[in-house]
Amino acid sequence: MPNYGMPGVAVDRKRAMTVGAVALALVVTVVAGWVLDRSQKTEAGLPISLRTERIGDGVLVGTDVRANGVVVGKVTAISPDRNGTQQISLRLDDSELFGLDDSLQVDYAPANLFGISEIELRTGAGGSPLRSGTVLDFTGRRASEVYDATMGSILRSAAQMGDSVLTPQMASVIAQAAADTQAFTPLAQALITAQRTVTNNQKMPMSELVGNLGPAFDGGGRFAGATVQVVDLILSMQRLQTDRAAYDKGVATVTGQLLPALATTFTQAGNQLSGTTDMLVPVLTALARMVPQPQQSAAELRLLLERLRAAMPDNGQGPVLNVEVDLKGVPAIAVPLLGGIG
Incomplete structure (x- = not known):
């Protein structure tokens, strides 16, 4: 039996070659049609592009695109554009784009608490409908319509605000406010004391309150008596x-x-003397500037006087300088000073 034969089937070589060729042609035809269909079939959705000056942190190919809280598409490509800008290609579901036209605005926003970013499309003031291949230019005057609210942008803004707010000037303002508050402390204490006094008097029984007021009446009586005595003393003066x-x-x-x-x-x-006193002002000012630190100057003057007192002790006949001079080897000076003693 030949290699192409089958048991129980009558077939020759020519017929086998014909059947094989037909089967191979059928397979090639099916594959070619499928490839042609795939190449001519367009992907569903509305492709548009965004030309921006910056891209939010975490915005990559495959990032979700939302509108009114609903996912309406994805990012299909990100490529550099002219003049240092970037072009973000989107494919949107045109059945979900209610109220969106070419005046839309863009937010780079976090999708969840983990910081994963997404693109949020917001409704603009009104414009032309979106069409396939539309390129929205968010550079120049429309750059402010792109807002970066990603986690990285928030952290950078917080750091910049900390650098700008927590400055030495702010510390000085806080210190000044603390000093002003401390200056009002006596007033606050007086108010608290008055409030406490009023509260205690409201709670005190009438008998105890009258008893506490008794010394005040006693003092008033003594003052009145002293006044009468003074008047009587004046009237009883012999000269009058x-x-x-x-x-x-x-x-x-x-x-x-x-x-x-x-x-x-x-x-x-x-x-x-007004002119003279005016002349004393610069003199006193100069004197004050000569001693910028009175406490330090007083301490240094006290130390100088103590050292002078130690160097010139009092021997009963007045202060004498406590000094010893070694004149050995200088006979020209030693002999006269010592009275001729060698």
């Missing part, structure tokens, strides 16, 4: 009783002549 005219004359001299003369003297002195 025996020589009232001389006393009145002395009082009139003091009030009518002495006091007006003193007032005139002080007025003239103030007018004449």
Whole structure:
């Protein structure tokens, strides 16, 4: 039996070659038709492109595109464009693009708490309908219509705000506010004390309140008694009783002549010495600048005086300089000073 034969089937070589050729041609035809159909078939959806100056962190090929909270497409490609811009290719489901036209705005937003990014399309002011192959240019004046709200942008903004807010000037403002608040502390304490006093008095029984007010009436009585004593002392003065005219004359001299003369003297002195006092201001200012740190200067002066006192002790006849001079080897000076002793 030949190699192409089958048991129980009558077939010769020519017929086998014919059947094989027909089967191979049929397979080739089916494959070619399938490839041709795939090449001519267009992918479903509306392809558009976004030309932007920046791309949000985490926006990659395959990133979801949302509109009104619904996924309406995906990012199909990201490629560099002219003048340092980027072009993001999208394929959208045109059946879900309600209210979106070429005036739409773009947000790079986090899709969840893990920081995965997505593109959010927002409705614009109104424009032309979106068409296949539309390129929306978000550079130049429309650059502000692209908002980056991704997690990386939020962290960078927080860092920049920290650098700009937490400055030495802010620390100075906080310190000044703390000092001003501390200045109001006595007033707050007084208010609290007054409030506490009012509250305690409201809770005190009438008998205890009257008992606490008793010393005040006692003090008032003593003051009234002292006032009466002073009046009685003035009225019982011997000079007023025996020589009232001389006393009145002395009082009139003091009030009518002495006091007006003193007032005139002080007025003239103030007018004449005002220029002198003005001249003293720069002198006193210069003196104050000569001692910028009084405490340190006082300590240094005290130390200098103590050292002078230690160097010149008092021997009973006045301070004597405590010093020893070694004149060995200098006979020209030693002999006269020592009285001729070698």
